[in-house]
Amino acid sequence: MSDELKKGLEGVLVAESSLSYIDGDVGKLVYRGYTIEDLAANATYEEVLYLLWHGELPTREELDAFRTDMAEERALSAETQELVRSLAEADEEPMAALRTATSSLSAADPDADADPTDEAANLAKGKRITAKLPTVVAAFTRIRNGEDPVEPREDLDHAANFLYMLNGEEPTEVAADVFDQALVLHADHGLNASTFSAMVTASTLADVHSAVTSAVGTLSGSLHGGANANVMRMLEEVDASGKDPVQWVEDALDNGERVAGFGHRVYNVKDPRAKILGEQSEELGEAAGDKKWYEMSAAIENYMKEEKGLAPNVDFYSATTYYQMGIPVDIYTPIFAMSRAGGWVAHVLEQYEDNRLIRPRARYAGAKDQSWTPIDER
Numbered sequence: 001m002s003d004e005l006k007k008g009l010e011g012v013l014v015a016e017s018s019l020s021y022i023d024g025d026v027g028k029l030v031y032r033g034y035t036i037e038d039l040a041a042n043a044t045y046e047e048v049l050y051l052l053w054h055g056e057l058p059t060r061e062e063l064d065a066f067r068t069d070m071a072e073e074r075a076l077s078a079e080t081q082e083l084v085r086s087l088a089e090a091d092e093e094p095m096a097a098l099r100t101a102t103s104s105l106s107a108a109d110p111d112a113d114a115d116p117t118d119e120a121a122n123l124a125k126g127k128r129i130t131a132k133l134p135t136v137v138a139a140f141t142r143i144r145n146g147e148d149p150v151e152p153r154e155d156l157d158h159a160a161n162f163l164y165m166l167n168g169e170e171p172t173e174v175a176a177d178v179f180d181q182a183l184v185l186h187a188d189h190g191l192n193a194s195t196f197s198a199m200v201t202a203s204t205l206a207d208v209h210s211a212v213t214s215a216v217g218t219l220s221g222s223l224h225g226g227a228n229a230n231v232m233r234m235l236e237e238v239d240a241s242g243k244d245p246v247q248w249v250e251d252a253l254d255n256g257e258r259v260a261g262f263g264h265r266v267y268n269v270k271d272p273r274a275k276i277l278g279e280q281s282e283e284l285g286e287a288a289g290d291k292k293w294y295e296m297s298a299a300i301e302n303y304m305k306e307e308k309g310l311a312p313n314v315d316f317y318s319a320t321t322y323y324q325m326g327i328p329v330d331i332y333t334p335i336f337a338m339s340r341a342g343g344w345v346a347h348v349l350e351q352y353e354d355n356r357l358i359r360p361r362a363r364y365a366g367a368k369d370q371s372w373t374p375i376d377e378r
Protein backbone atom coordinates (compact mmCIF):
# COMPACT_ATOMS: atom_id res chain seq x y z
CA MET A 1 0.00 0.00 0.00
CA SER A 2 1.48 3.37 -1.03
CA ASP A 3 1.63 6.10 1.58
CA GLU A 4 1.83 8.91 -0.98
CA LEU A 5 -0.83 11.46 -0.05
CA LYS A 6 -2.73 13.21 -2.87
CA LYS A 7 -4.63 15.99 -1.17
CA GLY A 8 -7.85 16.76 -3.01
CA LEU A 9 -7.21 13.57 -5.06
CA GLU A 10 -5.50 15.82 -7.62
CA GLY A 11 -4.65 13.87 -10.75
CA VAL A 12 -5.60 10.51 -9.19
CA LEU A 13 -7.21 8.08 -11.65
CA VAL A 14 -10.08 6.28 -9.93
CA ALA A 15 -12.31 5.04 -12.74
CA GLU A 16 -12.66 4.40 -16.43
CA SER A 17 -15.37 6.40 -18.17
CA SER A 18 -16.64 6.72 -21.74
CA LEU A 19 -18.58 9.89 -21.04
CA SER A 20 -16.45 13.02 -21.21
CA TYR A 21 -12.85 13.67 -22.13
CA ILE A 22 -11.03 16.81 -20.99
CA ASP A 23 -7.64 18.06 -22.13
CA GLY A 24 -6.90 20.81 -19.63
CA ASP A 25 -3.75 22.00 -21.40
CA VAL A 26 -5.46 22.96 -24.64
CA GLY A 27 -8.97 23.63 -23.30
CA LYS A 28 -10.74 20.73 -24.95
CA LEU A 29 -13.98 19.11 -23.76
CA VAL A 30 -15.63 16.21 -25.54
CA TYR A 31 -18.79 14.20 -24.72
CA ARG A 32 -18.57 10.67 -26.12
CA GLY A 33 -16.23 11.80 -28.90
CA TYR A 34 -18.12 14.98 -29.92
CA THR A 35 -16.50 18.33 -29.13
CA ILE A 36 -18.38 20.73 -26.91
CA GLU A 37 -18.25 23.34 -29.70
CA ASP A 38 -19.96 20.93 -32.10
CA LEU A 39 -22.60 19.95 -29.54
CA ALA A 40 -23.27 23.53 -28.41
CA ALA A 41 -23.81 24.59 -32.02
CA ASN A 42 -25.88 21.62 -33.12
CA ALA A 43 -27.36 19.48 -30.35
CA THR A 44 -30.33 20.11 -28.09
CA TYR A 45 -30.07 19.24 -24.40
CA GLU A 46 -32.32 16.22 -24.97
CA GLU A 47 -29.97 14.97 -27.71
CA VAL A 48 -27.03 15.33 -25.32
CA LEU A 49 -28.91 13.40 -22.62
CA TYR A 50 -29.61 10.62 -25.11
CA LEU A 51 -25.96 10.62 -26.16
CA LEU A 52 -24.73 10.44 -22.57
CA TRP A 53 -27.22 7.80 -21.42
CA HIS A 54 -27.33 5.59 -24.52
CA GLY A 55 -23.83 6.02 -25.91
CA GLU A 56 -24.75 7.35 -29.34
CA LEU A 57 -26.69 10.12 -31.03
CA PRO A 58 -30.39 9.32 -31.50
CA THR A 59 -32.09 8.94 -34.86
CA ARG A 60 -35.00 11.34 -35.43
CA GLU A 61 -37.50 8.67 -34.31
CA GLU A 62 -35.46 7.82 -31.22
CA LEU A 63 -35.15 11.50 -30.30
CA ASP A 64 -38.88 12.11 -30.76
CA ALA A 65 -39.75 9.17 -28.53
CA PHE A 66 -37.17 10.24 -25.95
CA ARG A 67 -38.42 13.85 -25.87
CA THR A 68 -41.99 12.64 -25.43
CA ASP A 69 -40.94 10.31 -22.59
CA MET A 70 -39.05 13.10 -20.83
CA ALA A 71 -41.87 15.62 -21.31
CA GLU A 72 -44.40 13.20 -19.81
CA GLU A 73 -42.30 12.97 -16.64
CA ARG A 74 -42.16 16.71 -15.89
CA ALA A 75 -45.11 16.99 -13.51
CA LEU A 76 -44.52 16.69 -9.75
CA SER A 77 -46.55 14.55 -7.35
CA ALA A 78 -48.95 16.43 -5.04
CA GLU A 79 -46.59 15.66 -2.12
CA THR A 80 -43.53 17.15 -3.86
CA GLN A 81 -45.57 20.19 -4.92
CA GLU A 82 -46.59 20.67 -1.29
CA LEU A 83 -42.99 20.23 -0.13
CA VAL A 84 -41.70 22.78 -2.68
CA ARG A 85 -44.38 25.22 -1.53
CA SER A 86 -43.40 24.85 2.10
CA LEU A 87 -39.69 25.28 1.30
CA ALA A 88 -40.38 28.40 -0.76
CA GLU A 89 -42.67 29.87 1.89
CA ALA A 90 -39.96 29.23 4.50
CA ASP A 91 -37.57 31.13 2.22
CA GLU A 92 -35.19 28.15 2.10
CA GLU A 93 -31.91 28.68 0.24
CA PRO A 94 -32.56 27.49 -3.37
CA MET A 95 -29.89 24.76 -3.50
CA ALA A 96 -31.00 23.43 -0.12
CA ALA A 97 -34.60 23.40 -1.38
CA LEU A 98 -33.53 21.57 -4.53
CA ARG A 99 -31.57 19.01 -2.52
CA THR A 100 -34.57 18.33 -0.27
CA ALA A 101 -37.01 18.16 -3.18
CA THR A 102 -34.69 15.85 -5.16
CA SER A 103 -34.60 13.45 -2.25
CA SER A 104 -38.40 13.50 -2.02
CA LEU A 105 -38.82 12.38 -5.64
CA SER A 106 -38.18 8.74 -4.74
CA ALA A 107 -41.43 8.59 -2.75
CA ALA A 108 -43.57 8.70 -5.90
CA ASP A 109 -41.14 6.93 -8.23
CA PRO A 110 -42.73 3.73 -9.59
CA ASP A 111 -39.30 2.06 -9.65
CA ALA A 112 -38.33 3.11 -6.14
CA ASP A 113 -38.23 -0.51 -4.94
CA ALA A 114 -36.24 -1.85 -7.90
CA ASP A 115 -32.91 -3.52 -7.25
CA PRO A 116 -30.00 -1.05 -7.62
CA THR A 117 -28.55 -3.30 -10.31
CA ASP A 118 -31.72 -3.04 -12.45
CA GLU A 119 -30.39 -1.03 -15.42
CA ALA A 120 -33.78 -0.24 -16.97
CA ALA A 121 -35.18 0.97 -13.64
CA ASN A 122 -32.08 3.09 -12.99
CA LEU A 123 -32.35 4.74 -16.40
CA ALA A 124 -36.08 5.37 -15.86
CA LYS A 125 -35.38 6.94 -12.46
CA GLY A 126 -32.61 9.10 -13.91
CA LYS A 127 -34.93 10.26 -16.67
CA ARG A 128 -37.69 11.14 -14.19
CA ILE A 129 -35.32 13.07 -11.91
CA THR A 130 -33.82 15.03 -14.83
CA ALA A 131 -37.29 15.78 -16.20
CA LYS A 132 -38.61 16.99 -12.83
CA LEU A 133 -35.78 19.17 -11.51
CA PRO A 134 -36.71 22.15 -13.76
CA THR A 135 -40.32 21.91 -12.52
CA VAL A 136 -39.05 22.06 -8.93
CA VAL A 137 -36.78 25.05 -9.59
CA ALA A 138 -39.42 27.02 -11.50
CA ALA A 139 -42.20 26.31 -8.97
CA PHE A 140 -39.94 27.20 -6.03
CA THR A 141 -38.94 30.49 -7.65
CA ARG A 142 -42.50 31.51 -8.47
CA ILE A 143 -43.99 30.57 -5.09
CA ARG A 144 -41.23 32.54 -3.38
CA ASN A 145 -42.35 35.56 -5.42
CA GLY A 146 -45.97 35.09 -4.39
CA GLU A 147 -46.92 33.63 -7.79
CA ASP A 148 -48.63 30.33 -8.62
CA PRO A 149 -46.50 27.61 -10.19
CA VAL A 150 -46.98 27.11 -13.94
CA GLU A 151 -47.75 23.56 -15.09
CA PRO A 152 -45.18 22.08 -17.49
CA ARG A 153 -46.08 21.94 -21.19
CA GLU A 154 -45.32 18.75 -23.09
CA ASP A 155 -45.10 20.46 -26.48
CA LEU A 156 -42.05 22.53 -25.50
CA ASP A 157 -38.43 21.34 -25.37
CA HIS A 158 -36.73 20.91 -22.00
CA ALA A 159 -35.03 24.34 -22.13
CA ALA A 160 -38.02 26.31 -23.48
CA ASN A 161 -40.38 24.61 -21.06
CA PHE A 162 -38.23 25.64 -18.09
CA LEU A 163 -38.26 29.30 -19.15
CA TYR A 164 -42.00 29.03 -19.75
CA MET A 165 -42.59 27.56 -16.25
CA LEU A 166 -40.30 30.20 -14.72
CA ASN A 167 -41.75 33.27 -16.42
CA GLY A 168 -45.29 32.16 -17.22
CA GLU A 169 -44.82 32.99 -20.89
CA GLU A 170 -43.18 31.25 -23.81
CA PRO A 171 -39.58 32.34 -24.29
CA THR A 172 -38.38 33.97 -27.49
CA GLU A 173 -36.52 31.66 -29.85
CA VAL A 174 -33.25 33.40 -28.97
CA ALA A 175 -33.78 32.95 -25.22
CA ALA A 176 -34.74 29.29 -25.64
CA ASP A 177 -31.66 28.65 -27.82
CA VAL A 178 -29.24 30.42 -25.48
CA PHE A 179 -30.63 28.53 -22.50
CA ASP A 180 -30.59 25.20 -24.32
CA GLN A 181 -26.94 25.82 -25.20
CA ALA A 182 -26.15 26.58 -21.56
CA LEU A 183 -27.75 23.27 -20.55
CA VAL A 184 -25.69 21.43 -23.18
CA LEU A 185 -22.48 23.08 -21.92
CA HIS A 186 -23.09 22.12 -18.27
CA ALA A 187 -24.28 18.55 -18.81
CA ASP A 188 -21.09 16.65 -18.02
CA HIS A 189 -17.52 17.27 -16.94
CA GLY A 190 -15.59 14.17 -15.98
CA LEU A 191 -15.14 13.41 -12.30
CA ASN A 192 -15.88 16.88 -10.96
CA ALA A 193 -16.66 16.93 -7.23
CA SER A 194 -20.44 16.57 -7.49
CA THR A 195 -20.25 13.75 -10.02
CA PHE A 196 -17.69 11.98 -7.87
CA SER A 197 -19.94 12.28 -4.84
CA ALA A 198 -22.78 10.72 -6.86
CA MET A 199 -20.44 7.88 -7.82
CA VAL A 200 -19.32 7.33 -4.23
CA THR A 201 -22.95 7.10 -3.14
CA ALA A 202 -23.86 4.75 -6.00
CA SER A 203 -20.82 2.59 -5.24
CA THR A 204 -22.42 1.52 -1.96
CA LEU A 205 -25.36 0.28 -4.09
CA ALA A 206 -27.52 3.10 -2.74
CA ASP A 207 -30.19 4.15 -5.24
CA VAL A 208 -30.14 6.79 -8.02
CA HIS A 209 -32.13 9.28 -5.93
CA SER A 210 -29.57 9.06 -3.11
CA ALA A 211 -26.70 9.53 -5.56
CA VAL A 212 -28.25 12.59 -7.23
CA THR A 213 -29.23 14.09 -3.87
CA SER A 214 -25.58 13.77 -2.71
CA ALA A 215 -24.48 15.45 -5.91
CA VAL A 216 -26.87 18.40 -5.54
CA GLY A 217 -25.44 19.03 -2.09
CA THR A 218 -21.89 18.83 -3.39
CA LEU A 219 -22.54 21.17 -6.32
CA SER A 220 -23.85 23.88 -4.02
CA GLY A 221 -20.44 24.86 -2.60
CA SER A 222 -18.71 28.08 -3.64
CA LEU A 223 -15.64 26.25 -4.95
CA HIS A 224 -17.87 24.30 -7.37
CA GLY A 225 -21.29 25.16 -8.86
CA GLY A 226 -22.03 27.83 -6.26
CA ALA A 227 -19.45 30.04 -7.96
CA ASN A 228 -21.81 31.13 -10.77
CA ALA A 229 -24.10 33.07 -8.42
CA ASN A 230 -21.05 34.48 -6.62
CA VAL A 231 -19.69 35.80 -9.92
CA MET A 232 -22.85 37.83 -10.46
CA ARG A 233 -22.94 39.01 -6.84
CA MET A 234 -19.35 40.20 -7.31
CA LEU A 235 -20.19 42.04 -10.56
CA GLU A 236 -23.19 43.69 -8.93
CA GLU A 237 -20.97 44.77 -6.05
CA VAL A 238 -18.34 46.14 -8.44
CA ASP A 239 -21.04 48.05 -10.28
CA ALA A 240 -22.55 49.46 -7.10
CA SER A 241 -19.11 50.50 -5.81
CA GLY A 242 -18.56 52.73 -8.82
CA LYS A 243 -14.94 51.49 -8.82
CA ASP A 244 -12.98 50.40 -11.83
CA PRO A 245 -13.55 46.60 -12.04
CA VAL A 246 -9.82 45.89 -12.25
CA GLN A 247 -9.15 48.02 -9.16
CA TRP A 248 -11.97 46.25 -7.32
CA VAL A 249 -10.53 42.83 -8.15
CA GLU A 250 -7.01 43.93 -7.26
CA ASP A 251 -8.25 45.06 -3.83
CA ALA A 252 -10.13 41.79 -3.32
CA LEU A 253 -7.00 39.78 -4.15
CA ASP A 254 -4.92 41.98 -1.84
CA ASN A 255 -7.39 41.06 0.91
CA GLY A 256 -6.64 37.41 0.23
CA GLU A 257 -10.00 36.74 -1.42
CA ARG A 258 -10.57 34.39 -4.34
CA VAL A 259 -12.23 35.71 -7.46
CA ALA A 260 -15.27 33.58 -8.25
CA GLY A 261 -15.31 32.09 -11.75
CA PHE A 262 -11.51 31.82 -12.09
CA GLY A 263 -9.18 28.87 -11.74
CA HIS A 264 -9.83 25.21 -12.28
CA ARG A 265 -8.48 21.90 -11.08
CA VAL A 266 -8.15 20.51 -14.63
CA TYR A 267 -7.89 23.46 -17.05
CA ASN A 268 -4.62 25.34 -17.28
CA VAL A 269 -6.11 27.55 -20.01
CA LYS A 270 -9.52 29.12 -20.62
CA ASP A 271 -12.37 26.67 -20.13
CA PRO A 272 -13.86 26.02 -23.60
CA ARG A 273 -17.35 26.45 -22.15
CA ALA A 274 -16.40 29.94 -20.90
CA LYS A 275 -15.44 30.86 -24.47
CA ILE A 276 -18.89 29.94 -25.79
CA LEU A 277 -20.76 31.49 -22.86
CA GLY A 278 -18.64 34.65 -23.18
CA GLU A 279 -19.83 34.99 -26.77
CA GLN A 280 -23.43 34.47 -25.64
CA SER A 281 -23.02 37.09 -22.94
CA GLU A 282 -21.59 39.59 -25.41
CA GLU A 283 -24.35 38.94 -27.97
CA LEU A 284 -27.07 39.36 -25.33
CA GLY A 285 -25.50 42.67 -24.30
CA GLU A 286 -25.31 43.80 -27.92
CA ALA A 287 -28.95 42.87 -28.53
CA ALA A 288 -30.00 44.83 -25.43
CA GLY A 289 -27.82 47.79 -26.49
CA ASP A 290 -25.84 47.63 -23.23
CA LYS A 291 -22.61 45.65 -23.01
CA LYS A 292 -21.79 46.84 -19.50
CA TRP A 293 -21.81 43.39 -17.87
CA TYR A 294 -19.85 41.75 -20.64
CA GLU A 295 -17.27 44.53 -20.74
CA MET A 296 -16.83 44.48 -16.98
CA SER A 297 -16.29 40.70 -17.14
CA ALA A 298 -13.85 40.97 -20.05
CA ALA A 299 -11.77 43.58 -18.18
CA ILE A 300 -11.56 41.27 -15.14
CA GLU A 301 -10.68 38.33 -17.38
CA ASN A 302 -7.75 40.23 -18.94
CA TYR A 303 -6.46 41.36 -15.58
CA MET A 304 -6.69 37.88 -14.02
CA LYS A 305 -4.86 36.36 -16.97
CA GLU A 306 -2.07 38.91 -17.08
CA GLU A 307 -1.55 39.39 -13.35
CA LYS A 308 -2.46 36.00 -11.91
CA GLY A 309 -2.21 33.59 -14.83
CA LEU A 310 -5.76 32.44 -14.05
CA ALA A 311 -8.40 31.87 -16.73
CA PRO A 312 -12.19 31.92 -16.42
CA ASN A 313 -14.09 28.69 -15.83
CA VAL A 314 -17.64 27.81 -16.93
CA ASP A 315 -19.17 29.78 -14.05
CA PHE A 316 -17.69 33.12 -15.08
CA TYR A 317 -19.71 33.90 -18.19
CA SER A 318 -22.80 31.82 -17.40
CA ALA A 319 -23.45 34.46 -14.73
CA THR A 320 -23.91 37.43 -17.07
CA THR A 321 -25.62 35.23 -19.65
CA TYR A 322 -28.35 34.28 -17.15
CA TYR A 323 -28.45 37.81 -15.71
CA GLN A 324 -29.17 39.34 -19.09
CA MET A 325 -31.97 36.79 -19.53
CA GLY A 326 -33.59 38.17 -16.36
CA ILE A 327 -33.01 34.99 -14.32
CA PRO A 328 -32.77 35.54 -10.53
CA VAL A 329 -29.15 35.24 -9.35
CA ASP A 330 -29.73 32.70 -6.60
CA ILE A 331 -31.14 30.09 -8.99
CA TYR A 332 -28.02 30.00 -11.22
CA THR A 333 -26.64 27.04 -9.25
CA PRO A 334 -29.96 25.15 -9.29
CA ILE A 335 -29.94 25.67 -13.07
CA PHE A 336 -26.45 24.16 -13.19
CA ALA A 337 -27.84 21.19 -11.21
CA MET A 338 -30.79 20.82 -13.62
CA SER A 339 -28.33 20.35 -16.46
CA ARG A 340 -25.67 18.35 -14.61
CA ALA A 341 -28.37 15.87 -13.49
CA GLY A 342 -27.84 14.33 -16.95
CA GLY A 343 -24.13 13.80 -16.28
CA TRP A 344 -24.68 12.57 -12.72
CA VAL A 345 -27.15 9.97 -13.95
CA ALA A 346 -24.81 8.88 -16.75
CA HIS A 347 -21.88 8.40 -14.35
CA VAL A 348 -24.07 6.59 -11.82
CA LEU A 349 -25.22 4.20 -14.57
CA GLU A 350 -21.56 3.60 -15.47
CA GLN A 351 -20.71 3.04 -11.82
CA TYR A 352 -23.45 0.42 -11.34
CA GLU A 353 -22.36 -1.33 -14.54
CA ASP A 354 -18.90 -2.11 -13.19
CA ASN A 355 -19.23 -1.38 -9.51
CA ARG A 356 -16.64 -1.51 -6.81
CA LEU A 357 -17.11 0.24 -3.46
CA ILE A 358 -15.23 3.57 -3.49
CA ARG A 359 -13.32 3.80 -0.26
CA PRO A 360 -9.96 5.61 -0.09
CA ARG A 361 -8.04 6.01 3.14
CA ALA A 362 -6.40 8.75 5.19
CA ARG A 363 -2.91 8.83 6.65
CA TYR A 364 -3.47 8.82 10.40
CA ALA A 365 -2.09 11.98 11.98
CA GLY A 366 -3.81 11.82 15.37
CA ALA A 367 -2.64 10.92 18.86
CA LYS A 368 -1.30 7.43 19.60
CA ASP A 369 -0.90 5.26 22.70
CA GLN A 370 -3.21 7.24 24.97
CA SER A 371 -4.40 5.61 28.15
CA TRP A 372 -7.93 5.90 29.37
CA THR A 373 -8.70 8.61 31.94
CA PRO A 374 -11.91 8.10 33.92
CA ILE A 375 -14.39 10.95 33.34
CA ASP A 376 -14.08 12.46 36.85
CA GLU A 377 -10.30 12.76 36.47
CA ARG A 378 -10.29 14.68 33.12
Ligand SMILES: CC(=O)SCCNC(=O)CCNC(=O)[C@H](O)C(C)(C)COP(=O)(O)OP(=O)(O)OC[C@H]1O[C@@H](n2cnc3c(N)ncnc32)[C@H](O)[C@@H]1OP(=O)(O)O
Nearest residue numbers: 222223224225227257258259260261262263264265313315
Ligand atom coordinates in the same frame (compact mmCIF):
# COMPACT_ATOMS: atom_id res chain seq x y z
C1 LIG B 1 -18.03 24.30 -12.22
C2 LIG B 1 -16.85 24.46 -11.39
O1 LIG B 1 -16.79 23.87 -10.35
S1 LIG B 1 -15.59 25.42 -11.94
C3 LIG B 1 -14.84 26.06 -10.47
C4 LIG B 1 -15.75 27.05 -9.79
N1 LIG B 1 -15.13 27.63 -8.60
C5 LIG B 1 -14.67 28.90 -8.59
O2 LIG B 1 -14.74 29.62 -9.56
C6 LIG B 1 -14.13 29.39 -7.27
C7 LIG B 1 -12.79 30.07 -7.45
N2 LIG B 1 -11.77 29.12 -7.84
C8 LIG B 1 -11.09 28.36 -6.93
O3 LIG B 1 -11.29 28.46 -5.72
C9 LIG B 1 -10.08 27.33 -7.44
O4 LIG B 1 -9.52 27.79 -8.66
C10 LIG B 1 -10.68 25.93 -7.64
C11 LIG B 1 -11.33 25.46 -6.34
C12 LIG B 1 -11.73 25.92 -8.71
C13 LIG B 1 -9.56 24.95 -8.05
O5 LIG B 1 -8.81 24.74 -6.94
P1 LIG B 1 -7.45 23.90 -6.88
O6 LIG B 1 -7.23 23.10 -8.08
O7 LIG B 1 -7.49 23.18 -5.59
O8 LIG B 1 -6.38 25.03 -6.86
P2 LIG B 1 -5.85 25.76 -5.56
O9 LIG B 1 -6.99 26.14 -4.66
O10 LIG B 1 -4.77 24.91 -4.97
O11 LIG B 1 -5.25 27.07 -6.20
C14 LIG B 1 -3.95 27.16 -6.77
C15 LIG B 1 -3.43 28.58 -6.61
O12 LIG B 1 -4.21 29.47 -7.40
C16 LIG B 1 -4.86 30.44 -6.60
N3 LIG B 1 -6.22 30.57 -7.07
C17 LIG B 1 -6.97 29.60 -7.65
N4 LIG B 1 -8.16 30.08 -7.98
C18 LIG B 1 -8.17 31.37 -7.61
C19 LIG B 1 -9.14 32.38 -7.70
N5 LIG B 1 -10.33 32.15 -8.23
N6 LIG B 1 -8.82 33.61 -7.22
C20 LIG B 1 -7.61 33.85 -6.68
N7 LIG B 1 -6.65 32.92 -6.58
C21 LIG B 1 -6.93 31.69 -7.03
C22 LIG B 1 -4.84 29.86 -5.19
O13 LIG B 1 -4.86 30.86 -4.19
C23 LIG B 1 -3.54 29.10 -5.19
O14 LIG B 1 -2.48 29.99 -5.00
P3 LIG B 1 -1.28 29.64 -4.00
O15 LIG B 1 -0.68 28.40 -4.56
O16 LIG B 1 -0.44 30.86 -4.07
O17 LIG B 1 -1.95 29.41 -2.67
Ligand SMILES: O=C([O-])CC(=O)C(=O)O
Nearest residue numbers: 188189191192193265314
Ligand atom coordinates in the same frame (compact mmCIF):
# COMPACT_ATOMS: atom_id res chain seq x y z
O1 LIG C 1 -14.61 19.69 -13.40
C1 LIG C 1 -14.62 20.37 -12.37
O2 LIG C 1 -13.83 20.17 -11.41
C2 LIG C 1 -15.56 21.49 -12.21
C3 LIG C 1 -16.28 21.83 -13.47
O3 LIG C 1 -15.80 22.57 -14.29
C4 LIG C 1 -17.58 21.22 -13.70
O4 LIG C 1 -18.05 20.43 -12.87
O5 LIG C 1 -18.19 21.52 -14.74
